[in-house]
Amino acid sequence: MATPIDPTSLGFLLAENRNQPMHVAGLQLFEKPADAGPSFAREMYESALDTAEFAPLFLKRPVRTLGALGRWSWTEDTDFDVEHHVRHSALPEPGRIRELLELVSRLHGQMLARERPLWEAHIIEGLADGRVALYTKMHHALVDGISAMKLLQNVLTTDEDRRNMPLPFDARALRKKKVREAEAPLTEVPMDAFRTAMGLTADAAGMPAALIKTLTKGVRNEASALSFYAPKSMFNVNITGSRRFAADDWPLERIRAVSKASRTTLNDVVLAMCGGAVRNYLLELNRLPDASLVSMVPVGLKSRSAESESGGGGNAVGSVMVKLATDLADPAERLAAINASMKAGKEALESMTPNQIVAMSALGMAPSLAIPMLRLNGIIRPPFNLIISNVPGPRSVQYLNGARLTGTYPVSVPMQGMALNITCNSYADDMCFGLTGCRRTVPHLQRLLTYLDAELAALENATGVA
Amino acid sequence: MATPIDPTSLGFLLAENRNQPMHVAGLQLFEKPADAGPSFAREMYESALDTAEFAPLFLKRPVRTLGALGRWSWTEDTDFDVEHHVRHSALPEPGRIRELLELVSRLHGQMLARERPLWEAHIIEGLADGRVALYTKMHHALVDGISAMKLLQNVLTTDEDRRNMPLPFDARALRKKKVREAEAPLTEVPMDAFRTAMGLTADAAGMPAALIKTLTKGVRNEASALSFYAPKSMFNVNITGSRRFAADDWPLERIRAVSKASRTTLNDVVLAMCGGAVRNYLLELNRLPDASLVSMVPVGLKSRSAESESGGGGNAVGSVMVKLATDLADPAERLAAINASMKAGKEALESMTPNQIVAMSALGMAPSLAIPMLRLNGIIRPPFNLIISNVPGPRSVQYLNGARLTGTYPVSVPMQGMALNITCNSYADDMCFGLTGCRRTVPHLQRLLTYLDAELAALENATGVA
Secondary structure, three states: OOEEOOHHHHHHHHHOEOOEOOEEEEEEEEEOOOOOOOOHHHHHHHHHHOOOOEOHHHOEEEEEOOOOOOOEEEEEOOOOOHHHHEEEEEOOOOOOHHHHHHHHHHHHOOOOOOOOOOEEEEEEEOOOOOOEEEEEEEEOOOOOHHHHHHHHHHOOEOOOOOOOOOOOOEHHHHOOHHHHHHHOOHHHOOHHHHHHHHOOOOOOOOOOHHHHHHHHHHHOOOOOOOOOOOOOOOOOOOOOOOEEEEEEEEEHHHHHHHHHHHOOOHHHHHHHHHHHHHHHHHHHOOOOOOOOOEEEEEEEOOOHHHHHHOOOOOOOEEEEEEEOOOOOOOHHHHHHHHHHHHHHHHHHHHOOOHHHHHHHHHHHHOHHHHHHHHOOOOOOOOOOOEEEEEEOOOOOOOEEOOEEEEEEEEEOOOEOOEOEEEEEEEEOOEEEEEEEEEOOOOOOOOHHHHHHHHHHHHHHHHHOOO | OOEEOOHHHHHHHHHOEOOEOOEEEEEEEEEOOOOOOOOHHHHHHHHHHOOOOEOHHHOEEEEEOOOOOOOEEEEEOOOOOHHHHEEEEEOOOOOOHHHHHHHHHHHHOOOOOOOOOOEEEEEEEOOOOOOEEEEEEEEOOOOOHHHHHHHHHHOOEOOOOOOOOOOOOEHHHHOOHHHHHHHOOHHHOOHHHHHHHHOOOOOOOOOOHHHHHHHHHHHOOOOOOOOOOOOOOOOOOOOOOOEEEEEEEEEHHHHHHHHHHHOOOHHHHHHHHHHHHHHHHHHHOOOOOOOOOEEEEEEEOOOHHHHHHOOOOOOOEEEEEEEOOOOOOOHHHHHHHHHHHHHHHHHHHHOOOHHHHHHHHHHHHOHHHHHHHHOOOOOOOOOOOEEEEEEOOOOOOOEEOOEEEEEEEEEOOOEOOEOEEEEEEEEOOEEEEEEEEEOOOOOOOOHHHHHHHHHHHHHHHHOOOO
């Protein structure tokens, strides 16, 4: 029954340790339907336990043959115990969002049990406002973060009256075509091409210096006139396994208004919010570097060369290095600078050699595998300071068994040398921000939410849309 | 900083797998003091996080050197994260004991993370009656079940007014002498003597046939006139990692009255309750063997030969095989038969050779290590059918920061071929029963509580004390 683990997935298993758990997750908040009783969460839990058939992705677990050189493979868990994977929990009093985020932080810091299929779904009740939360955690060896969010969202419906809906792990859910696509995301990552280009195998202890140079050049934007280096920052150190997760959302309308008034993109405004928030966070700690922080930003690849590299798929993701203009005090100047840096980064990406594009794609889709190749740990200057992703989500209001989805937040993977991750997910009329960090390296991470809010207000003022 | 892991502890680490997690635990229920606010549990949690110094036992984690023949050793966790080990949880609605037992069942089925110190303490709120529960889980490589219960109980006080008390993992707690004794329980187990007698090392794949015979003879009571075999039963099969825990207590006064009226011991009455409950449970499932089930019962060793073997300590524990008289329908007859079987078993133990006594002691203290030597898996007849322990606990009412301990229940280790474990712990005026089983092998385990209750009533009727 054993099938080989593909090298990319294996990479995530091998890269995982206590300080760097390799799972992605999503936090979804639901408002109970008007006709729901007090046991809505319990009923959701019990219907999950009753799942007749689980999708194969949720039944396989990694096994390793005996011996020091044992090979890893996937095997189906013939003794699958749904009660291990689906859990019903409650929040301590007073059941604020704060208690929810504390629980999610704790759950996200725990490694998935290797001896079982690599996922957990937690149905959480006890929010004072009556909402029910769903925290779903999957190993990066199964899905990447973007696909995990898709997987969670694709089982939802715009039909408020639908009931008896399958949850993401239900085989029924994956029989729908659009979800099947999401199930096999890693095959869409040009990692094999990347590995071939890099001459890399999972066991490789190093890689040829020339190939590191390829990736480094891309990261430094050396293909463009705008070559730069990221400064040293408190985010770029070895991290521990402690996690802190913070999340909130802002109306898309507000972000869109700033974007229109400033002739920048929605994504530029999101990056400007992050840049300003990170600046103020670091200022307060007296840890703001003189030079601007640089963010790695995954972007869709539409260029001809990218298509040919990624097998013609339109889903390919590359990565662009963007200066967050944390050295500028003025929010409007920061937004303009980010807009310019993003443009330059995209131009740099387009002018790259095919090998560089492949490398930058790998960086965008699987940073935890590509970053170590940049020898981030112990390097004098990090290639970039943090990762900010912006993932498009459902455009209309979604329901699960009549429960309205009020927010959907990605919970991402901090890693060695990269202690903070910001991932945004648009949903209906909102932009949902999920901030995941090492609790010890990024103290009081939740303060970034306050700074994000302040920065959006400052941008509104600066652009005259407030 | 690495220190070698003693062979007994190593045995527990090596014996552990997904289907046989090797941790012991205790569930304690507390009634909040009259002056406590709604955040009593949170305050307990926060004071735990504030622990200035943890006892060394709670800071060490196992590490293995690289390579297939890597050695295991203990190392201090230099990156200790208290938030991983101490957790604040809540019960879903409606917060009955049922929801608590479901949570404990789930927590008990999860293996401790090897990459961290091997313990977790869960402070649980949300019981409808306002009580706060403490579920504390420790790896068997750190303590045995009896010592774990002592560790939990020894930090308590009879002084209702004491505050700022240390929890069991606090270095302050272990500085008290009586607890220090409990901290080093495995040195009190004659496992080294056992291993020497058995010619056994942790790596040993087998043992000499003559030595298996020594242990088997003891188990069969072959030293006495009353040699017997345990029947095949549904409890003696391979188990899964799913756990179900059930717990309840009965007044010691009722048990004592039956014991006095029948001229049996308190322990005999406990065994008779278990025997009757198990009989009715198996009858309902139509799985009752014709011959009586046999229970392994750890007992204190007081004989001269035992003292000489266990280094003169009075703490040594042996084990006796007791027929539970599940073949008899009459509760009074069952109690008399158990009383006789226990006497015969103790006589058999006393007449054993020193080697046999050592073996029986190991069986009593570390069944999970000794049972595999009996080749339980795949054997045609099991050496015994279940383990029933009765541990003496505090005689007077105990408090933790003013919160009255209302019950204290051992959560034990089911293992391959031994799917059900019953451990009792006396406390003040009650006998607290903790039943731990494999959820899949022992369905509806909680029904045993009803049968235990019915059996005590039947014994009261039969002995005329009702």
